[in-house]
Amino acid sequence: MTEAILEVKNLAKHFGSKNNPLKAVNDISFHVMPGETLGLVGESGCGKSTTGRTIIKLYEKTGGEVIFDGKHTDQLTRKEQKTFNQNLQMIFQDPYASLNPRMTVFEILSEGYDIHGLHKDKKERRQKINELLESVGLNREHANRYPHEFSGGQRQRIGIARALSFDPKLIIADEPISALDVSIQAQVVNMMKEIQEERGLAYLFIAHDLSMVKYISDRIAVMYMGQLLEIGDAADVYENPIHPYTKSLLSAVPQPDPRTEKNRRRVDYDAAQHDYAEGEEIILRDFGNNHQALCSQREYDSWKQ
Amino acid sequence: MNEPVLQIKDLKVDFSTYAGTVNAVRGVSYDVYKGETLAIVGESGSGKSVTNQAIMKLLPQPPAIYSGGEILFDGKNLLDQSEKQMEKIRGNDISMIFQDPMTSLNPTMKIGRQITEVMLKHQKISKSDAKKRALELMQMVGIPMPEQRLNQYPHEFSGGMRQRVVIAIALAADPKLLIADEPTTALDVTIQAQILDVMKEIQKNSQTSIIFITHDLGVVANVADRVAVMYAGEIVEIGTVDDIFYNPQHPYTWGLLGSMPDLNEEKGQKLRTIEGSPPDLTNPPKGDAFAPRNPHAMKIDYEQNPPMFKVNDHHFAKTWRLHPDAPETELPDIIKNRYMQYSGGVKE
Numbered sequence: 001m002t003e004a005i006l007e008v009k010n011l012a013k014h015f016g017s018k019n020n021p022l023k024a025v026n027d028i029s030f031h032v033m034p035g036e037t038l039g040l041v042g043e044s045g046c047g048k049s050t051t052g053r054t055i056i057k058l059y060e061k062t063g064g065e066v067i068f069d070g071k072h073t074d075q076l077t078r079k080e081q082k083t084f085n086q087n088l089q090m091i092f093q094d095p096y097a098s099l100n101p102r103m104t105v106f107e108i109l110s111e112g113y114d115i116h117g118l119h120k121d122k123k124e125r126r127q128k129i130n131e132l133l134e135s136v137g138l139n140r141e142h143a144n145r146y147p148h149e150f151s152g153g154q155r156q157r158i159g160i161a162r163a164l165s166f167d168p169k170l171i172i173a174d175e176p177i178s179a180l181d182v183s184i185q186a187q188v189v190n191m192m193k194e195i196q197e198e199r200g201l202a203y204l205f206i207a208h209d210l211s212m213v214k215y216i217s218d219r220i221a222v223m224y225m226g227q228l229l230e231i232g233d234a235a236d237v238y239e240n241p242i243h244p245y246t247k248s249l250l251s252a253v254p255q256p257d258p259r260t261e262k263n264r265r266r267v268d269y270d271a272a273q274h275d276y277a278e279g280e281e282i283i284l285r286d287f288g289n290n291h292q293a294l295c296s297q298r299e300y301d302s303w304k305q
Numbered sequence: 306m307n308e309p310v311l312q313i314k315d316l317k318v319d320f321s322t323y324a325g326t327v328n329a330v331r332g333v334s335y336d337v338y339k340g341e342t343l344a345i346v347g348e349s350g351s352g353k354s355v356t357n358q359a360i361m362k363l364l365p366q367p368p369a370i371y372s373g374g375e376i377l378f379d380g381k382n383l384l385d386q387s388e389k390q391m392e393k394i395r396g397n398d399i400s401m402i403f404q405d406p407m408t409s410l411n412p413t414m415k416i417g418r419q420i421t422e423v424m425l426k427h428q429k430i431s432k433s434d435a436k437k438r439a440l441e442l443m444q445m446v447g448i449p450m451p452e453q454r455l456n457q458y459p460h461e462f463s464g465g466m467r468q469r470v471v472i473a474i475a476l477a478a479d480p481k482l483l484i485a486d487e488p489t490t491a492l493d494v495t496i497q498a499q500i501l502d503v504m505k506e507i508q509k510n511s512q513t514s515i516i517f518i519t520h521d522l523g524v525v526a527n528v529a530d531r532v533a534v535m536y537a538g539e540i541v542e543i544g545t546v547d548d549i550f551y552n553p554q555h556p557y558t559w560g561l562l563g564s565m566p567d568l569n570e571e572k573g574q575k576l577r578t579i580e581g582s583p584p585d586l587t588n589p590p591k592g593d594a595f596a597p598r599n600p601h602a603m604k605i606d607y608e609q610n611p612p613m614f615k616v617n618d619h620h621f622a623k624t625w626r627l628h629p630d631a632p633e634t635e636l637p638d639i640i641k642n643r644y645m646q647y648s649g650g651v652k653e
Contacts, residue, residue, distance in 0.1 A: 043493040044464070151582065152349075181348045182520055186564035186576040193575075208493060211523070215566035215576070252498040254523030256565050258546045261527040266498050 003070060004031035005170050005202050006055070006088075011064035013047075013054045024050040026226035027064070029284075032170060037196070037203040039217030039234065041210055041249070047226040048206045052172045055204070056090050069169060086116055089163035093175035095155035099147040105133075105158055106143040112165045128165075135198075136161045137191055153184035157191070164195065170202045177212065189216055210253045214238050222246050225271075228284065232291030242293040242303055245269045274299070309336035310481055310514045311360070316374035318352075318359055321367055325587040329355045331538035332374070337482065340512040344525040344546075346561065347535035350583055353518050356535075357484050360516075361401055362391050378482070397427040400475035404487040406467035410459040416470055417455035423477040442473040446503050465496035469503065476507060486518045501528055522565050526550060531619070534558050537584050537594035544620030551643050554614075554622035556599045563639045577639065593625065601626070601634045 009029050014021035025047045032038045040048045054061045057073065066073045068088060076084055092098040099108060109129045112118070119125035130140040136157040147155055156176060163171050173192070177185040189212060196203065207213045213220060214234050221231040222245065230243045241247045248269035254261060276282060276296055284292040285300045295303060318330035330352045337343050345353045358364050360376055362383060376383040379398065386394070395401075403409045411419060420442060421435040430438070436455075443451035446469040459467055468488060475483055485504070489497040505528065508515060517528055525532055525546070532549040534542040534557065542555040553559055563577030581598040584590050593599070596606035605611075605625050614627035625631055636644070 043495060182522070183348060183560060183564045183579040186578040190576050190578060210494065211566050249495060252494040254494075254498070254501075254521065254527045256522035256526050256550065256562060258526040258529075258550050261523075264527070266502070269495075 002034060004067075005034045005069060006032040006204070007065075007067040008051075008055065009065040009067070011051065011054060011066065012062045013050050013059055014062045021062075023226045025054060028223070028226075028228040029064075030221055030228060030231055032202050032204055034169065034202055035196070035200045036218045037205055037216055039213035039220040040204060040206045040223060041208060041213050041220060042223035043208065043249075046223045048223050049174050051223070052090070052174050052204060052206050056088055056172055058090075082116065086166040087169045089166060089168040089171045091156075091159050091163050091171060091173045091176045093178055095152060095159045095179070096147060098159055099155060101147055104144055104146055105138075108147075108158065109133075109143070109162055109165055112162065116166065118166070132161045132165055135164070135195065137187075151184075152180050153188060156180060156188055160188075160192065160195075164199075167199070168201060170204065172204045172206070174206045175208070176205075178207065178209065185212065192216070210250065211255070222249065227294060230291075230293045231284070232287075233289065236289060236291045240291075242287055242291070243295070244273065245271075246293075307339050309338050310378070311337040311516075312375075312377040313356070313360070314375045314377065316356065316359060316376060317372045318355055318364065319370045319372050321370060322587075326370075327586045328589050329538055329586060330359065331586075331589060333535075333538070333540055334374075335533055335540060335543060337514045337516060339481075339514055340508065341530040342508065342515040342517055342528050344517045344519060344529035344532045345535060346518075346520060346522065346525055346532060348520065348583060350586075351535040352538040353535045354486055357401075357486060357516055357518060360484065361395055361399060362386070362388075363401075393427070396423050396475075396480075397478045398480055399482045399484065400478065400480040402468075402471050402475050402483065402485040402488045404490050406464065406471045406491070407459065409471055410467060412459050415456055415458060416462070420470070420474050420477055423474055427478050438477070439473070442476060443470075445476075445507065446470075446473045447499065448473070465492055465500065468492060468496075468500055472500070472503065472507075476511075476513075479511065480513060482514045482516070484516045484518070487520075488517075489524060490519065490521070497524070504528065522550075522561065534561070537589065538586055539594065539623065541595065541624070542622040544616065544622075548616070548620035552616070552620070553640060553643070554616055554620075554627060555595075555624045556601050556626070557595045558622075559637055559640050560598075562643065563637060577637065593623075603631065 010027050011025055012027055013025040014023050016022045028051065040051065042048045050059065053059050055066055068084060071080060073084065106129060109132060110125055113125050119128060129143060133140055133142055138154065138157055177188050180188060193216065205213060205216055217234045219232060220234045220237045222229050224245050230237060230246045237246065238250065241250055248267045251265065251267040280296045282294060282296050284294050286292050287304065314334050316330055316333045320327040320329055333356050347353045360383065371384050417436065417439055420439040424430050424435045424438060439455065440451045443454060448454055448466060448469050462470060489500050492500065519525060529546045531545050533540050534555065536557045542549065542553065542558050549558060553562060560579035564579060566576060579598055584594050592608050593606040593611055596602040599606065603625060611623050611625045613621045613623050615621055626634055
């Protein structure tokens, strides 16, 4: 069995004071295999973006371990940190806010090469950037333009090109398509899939649009209030959701089909239904085929049926 | 069907900019009937929001120019109304809900006052009656503990609750027409589902007509009775929700339906995309505006703008494909599947 490219163990991130912390990410564990896409879904405020940002060290974690490419991320030497920075990249939701408006696309893309010294000479750098632009569906003339000259979809392509410039092993994509029109979303998602097939990189795809997530992901993790409630193969999670919250979430996704919509039955989720007794062990339990859900032993027995 | 509440006839809206005049809305016509929900879909820049802001006359002039057409409401052409007359109509006969509930609420005013303000302005009603009505409205849109909530400020509400407040304000004057411009786009799916339920419930009770602008086809399938698809400032297809989803005729509608994965779709299948980008409306194309992006385009598509062809009594599409002389086009698989569902459904 191959080793996971990213392993997250009991990760926690708390904000605010020590006495009364806001547990944005509360003891979550998962892994991402090389070349696979893990979709991370949940409502706003559930901690999915914080998880992504903590992994890439934009936030300092409160507890737990992040193991990337076989190394603990908090014990990296300077040199290792630099490799880490190359191999783990991030794409943000708002492509406009994540690009410097005073730099041309060429300057934006060459920054990474300059910092990490990935090129032999200027000619090679120019050539690499041209190739990069073509691989995300732009052309070399675009290199001399500024971000404001592009449409939303094109800007997101620039963001993706920048992430790809280091030839990373894992990209954390935080709602990369939420700000785009439906038809543009499809273009960007198709492109991300193509690039994945070519380069064999892995994605941690954070989103709240569940239909797109199902489409792009191999496995899916569902978060709620800072906790990981359910994780498993995309098809398993969608077709046989175990946790009542996942059921509720899926029942709310509108589908482009009026007949199913007419008969839609929404399931509400109430956290009080669990009624956990004190001392009960609430952990992720396996329901087969690595499909896990957060539950107590009592719930496990009844859900298992 | 019953009589229309609102009739838009050949509406044209231009914007004068430094780069030239943008023909944002190029001859849009549609009716809205009593008690129905008409969904308007299209990409950003297709003119869907401009059309509906024109109904409220919210577009600043300049740069906007109403260069043609009529908007008939209650027997009056809204385009001829003075600003004073429009003030009476806005919020009273026609209300609007915007996408971002935070920016449409006043952060320095208590919720209660924001809801009663509309009533006090438009109706002869005492303050205490207005307050009573505000409590009713808050209950109706599902805000718990309205008595306490009345005295709170917008920042004390969550996104979903704020949008409920906005809906309560929009309904305060019991409008005949409600224009909802992407009311759930900024919300989570679970909250979105709740808000859609609230809107449907209210419509059932009060027979309000709703124009629902969105780009989410899932939401359209959920709320709409009829659907209008807009592209490059024109309506390219209009019909009942079943017409549009199971018997779409315009290649642009095919593209929209194809680019959305549905949850039942097989994995590994590529999403269909619409190649290219929308035309520049400072210089609109001579023929069918969608022709350059249409893999099925014919020669005439580049030369003449097609008229609306009738598919059936309630379904029209603006494409030369429907001309009796047009050759058969090979339908994309996803559309064939939808047709099949349709005919299957009819047999039952």
